[in-house]
Amino acid sequence: MGVQVKAMKKTCKKKNTLVSIPTELLVEIVARVAASSFDDLFNTKFSCRTLNKxxxxxxxxxxxxxxxxKFHVVPWTSKTSNQHIVFLDRCIDSGNPEALYRxxxxxxxxxxxINSGIECLRRAANSxxxxxxxxxxxxxILHGGEDKERGxxxxxxMKKLQPRKKIAEIRERFSRTLKSMWVKNTALIGxxxxxxxxxxRRANSTFHMWKRFADLECEACYCDQEIIHLWEILPKSI
Ligand SMILES: [Zn+2]
Incomplete structure (x- = not known):
C-alpha cells in the first residue's frame, strides 16, 4: 500500500478531518493517487467512508x-475479462492519454x-x-508525400527537445509493445x-547497431534510422 494511502487511512481512523477538506481538493488528492498507482486507488477506496465515494x-x-x-499494454485479447475491457473503454472515453495511446x-x-488509430494517437499526443x-x-513518414515531411x-x-535517454526509452517501450502484438496492417507488411x-548512402544501409542514433548530423538520416529500427520489428509477412 502506498505511503499516501497509509497516511490517509491513519487520518481517517484518528478523526475524520477529511470532511473539513473541500471536495475539489479531495477529488484532486484521489486523482493524484490514481495517477501514481491503480492499486493505491483501490486501497484508497476501502480506507475510509469519506474517500470511498x-x-x-x-x-x-x-x-x-x-x-x-499494472495492466498489459495490449489487453484486448480473448483472455481479457469483460470488466477489464469496460474499465479500459471508460478510460479511453474519458481521454486517459495512456489508454488512448495503447x-x-x-x-x-x-x-x-488507420483513421481511428491515428485519431486516438493524436488525442493522446495532444495531452x-x-x-x-x-x-x-x-x-x-510511412504515409509518404506531405505527411512524410510532417512526420x-x-x-x-523530439530529438531536439528531449534528452537522448528519454528518446531511447520511448523507442524501447514502443518496440516492446509492437513485439507483443500481432501486427496485421497489410499497408506496412512486406x-x-x-x-x-x-x-x-549511409542512411539507406543497416550499419552496425552501436552507431545508430548516435550524433547523426543529418536530420533525415536520423529519421531513416528510426524507420530502419521500426522495419526490423515489423513482421515480414502475415
Ligand atoms: Zn542524410
Missing part, C-alpha cells in the same frame, strides 16, 4: 488520470483501423503523451521501407 473508477476525472501500469497502437498496427507523438511521427519534423523536434535521406 471519491475513489471511483467510474468517475470521469479519475478514469482520465488513473495509471494503467488503443491507438492496437487499432493502427493490429487491426489496420502531452510523448510516445504517442513519436508514433504519429513514424506513421506520417520527419515531429521526429526531429512493403518497401520509406527513405527520408536521398543524399547520404
Amino acid at each position: 471519491f475513489a471511483d473508477v467510474n468517475d470521469k476525472y479519475i478514469s482520465k488520470r488513473v495509471s494503467l501500469d 488503443h491507438g497502437i492496437v487499432q493502427y498496427f493490429g487491426k489496420a483501423e 502531452g503523451h510523448l510516445e504517442a507523438t513519436f508514433v504519429i511521427g513514424l506513421i506520417l 520527419m519534423k515531429i521526429i526531429i523536434n 512493403k518497401a521501407r520509406p527513405i527520408c535521406c536521398t543524399t547520404h
Whole structure:
C-alpha cells in the first residue's frame, strides 16, 4: 500500500478531518493517487467512508488520470475479462492519454483501423503523451508525400527537445509493445521501407547497431534510422 494511502487511512481512523477538506481538493488528492498507482486507488477506496465515494473508477476525472501500469499494454485479447475491457473503454472515453495511446497502437498496427488509430494517437499526443507523438511521427513518414515531411519534423523536434535517454526509452517501450502484438496492417507488411535521406548512402544501409542514433548530423538520416529500427520489428509477412 502506498505511503499516501497509509497516511490517509491513519487520518481517517484518528478523526475524520477529511470532511473539513473541500471536495475539489479531495477529488484532486484521489486523482493524484490514481495517477501514481491503480492499486493505491483501490486501497484508497476501502480506507475510509469519506474517500470511498471519491475513489471511483467510474468517475470521469479519475478514469482520465488513473495509471494503467499494472495492466498489459495490449489487453484486448480473448483472455481479457469483460470488466477489464469496460474499465479500459471508460478510460479511453474519458481521454486517459495512456489508454488512448495503447488503443491507438492496437487499432493502427493490429487491426489496420488507420483513421481511428491515428485519431486516438493524436488525442493522446495532444495531452502531452510523448510516445504517442513519436508514433504519429513514424506513421506520417510511412504515409509518404506531405505527411512524410510532417512526420520527419515531429521526429526531429523530439530529438531536439528531449534528452537522448528519454528518446531511447520511448523507442524501447514502443518496440516492446509492437513485439507483443500481432501486427496485421497489410499497408506496412512486406512493403518497401520509406527513405527520408536521398543524399547520404549511409542512411539507406543497416550499419552496425552501436552507431545508430548516435550524433547523426543529418536530420533525415536520423529519421531513416528510426524507420530502419521500426522495419526490423515489423513482421515480414502475415
Ligand atoms: Zn542524410
